[in-house]
Amino acid sequence: MILAVEWDGEFARLILTEPYRDTIKVVKLLKLTREELAKYLSEEKRKLDVRVCGSIEGSVHKTIFMPPLKGKLLKSSIQQETKKIFEEESEYLYEELGQVETGTAGTQAKVMVVGLGRKHLEELVSLFSNFKTKPSIFTTYPMAVRTLLEKLGELKENENVAFVDVSGDKSRILIFKGKEIRITRGLPLNVEEKSAETERLIKDIHQTILFYTENFPQDKIEKIIVGGSFKPSDFLEALKKKVDLKVVPVWAEEIFQGSNEELLTYPGCLGLALLTPKKFQFSLVPTSIKEKRKNRKIATLLVSVFIGITLFILGVNLKYSLDWLNLLDDEKAVQGEIKKKESALKELSAELIYNSVEAQPAWTDFLLELARLVPDDITLNSLTVKRTGKKWQAEVNGIIQGKDKVESFFRAEELRILFNQSTLWANPNLERKLEGDNLKFKVNMILKG
């Protein structure tokens, strides 16, 4: 169900509609004060698609001509233009109405900008502050009427049409050229109370028509469509006589189910009920809602990031935990295998000992080789062979006496070379130290098993 609300600053005119075959059935038509509206909304439990439009006051409908730009460039140019158009802070939207030849400036884009003051927009939001369903559309009254007239086939390309909504002291006149809204004007005269004011209203309408003709001399208004709550036939006759134009009442019975008499009292609401939210370009979003949406977006982003990070960390932790468990299993299996193999070695302990004994250096060869390599003029002071792990390290300490110092150095080096050339040991490392005329030396090396 659609709840269409038109707020004129004092009263809310609203209709409740539901689809009925190919038409729309108007279930309820109401005119409520702010308090009554709040009460009505608090009692309304159904799920409604709420659409709302504000009064002419605070709204701007302006057609501007721009160079034929596209995308962001057009948007920024329009932004510059709108700064000049709107006096107060407004939310605005625009629509390209086509391209026109302007002579000197060449081809230009015709753009209609529709804006509503933020203050007015927030007032509309505040009407629904205690209602859980927030409106899906916020727009201006002229845009709602334009939709109605379009659907009724009253707006034809390049045809000028005036629309008059006569309702108590909130009467309004709108002039369209095709889809373009050219004039919007409030007519603050209470026509329902004094007939004198009715004449003044007709005069006011006439003056507006004349103003339009003066400003757009090439465009001639074809007819005046009348809507609103006040429509005595003599008013229509008097208006027709004064403006010398075709005057017709809104005829909405083709689309809506209900008495036309009642329906034309709510032209803005009828227009709202006919809007298709996804296609409608002029749904203005109030700052508070924008703020809420922005906050919701940030909150969603933060929650997504939070969930993403948490899932990532949990995922990685899970993967590593599984890896860890696999490694523990692996380690356990290998340890078990080692234990098994080592236990099996028990049976082969004699061979194991034999192996170790066999791995020892060939002591006999070692002693014979040492005796062979060390020349007679070199005295060995000590020889120590020590087992460290699976290796045997030898340390030979000796002295070269009574020779020239340089020769002693060479003799020691020759000995190191001899050890190095031997197949019984490896990596001989020589240290030399002069003590008086004697050279003390130490050779460290590894015995090959």
Place this chain on the structure above:
Amino acid sequence: MKKQFFLIAVVVIVLILFFGIRQIRSLQAQINQKKVSVVGLKAHLEDVRRLSESLALRRLKGGKLQEVPYVAEPQVNKALLENFMQSLLNQVSLECQVKVGQEKNSADFPSLVGIKEIPIEMGVNNYSSYDQLIILLDYFREYPFIVDLFTLGGKEINIPGKLKLRIKYYLSPGGS
């Protein structure tokens, strides 16, 4: 209020990220450490497998070391070994001081195998030639002896003598 909420949310996310990454890194380090340990164990297993194969092959080929008879009683084994050492030294005509230690589990083999060792220290006071020493060392190779330290003129072993030896006698678990 909203700003505070967003700020707190951002701080919470940063903290989760910080601690999460720290935990991940710590897990990574532990896993890497464990991997290294498993690789080491696998290498050890491979060594044991090879050793096992080579020992099995050795058994097939035959060949065995002679053994000094020994029993389950360590003190008796000690006395038996002292006697054996004395007779060995007499055989090669070496004057030698021998110190036989206490029987204990050998650390040179996997503990599961159960090989024991008896440490022996000996100091040879006089030897006429290298030949005597060579005969002694050759004898050692026929028995389950292993030389841990051999020194001529060194002071590593606290026993009198020119040639000093620290050897081990291995006792296989099967007994002689």
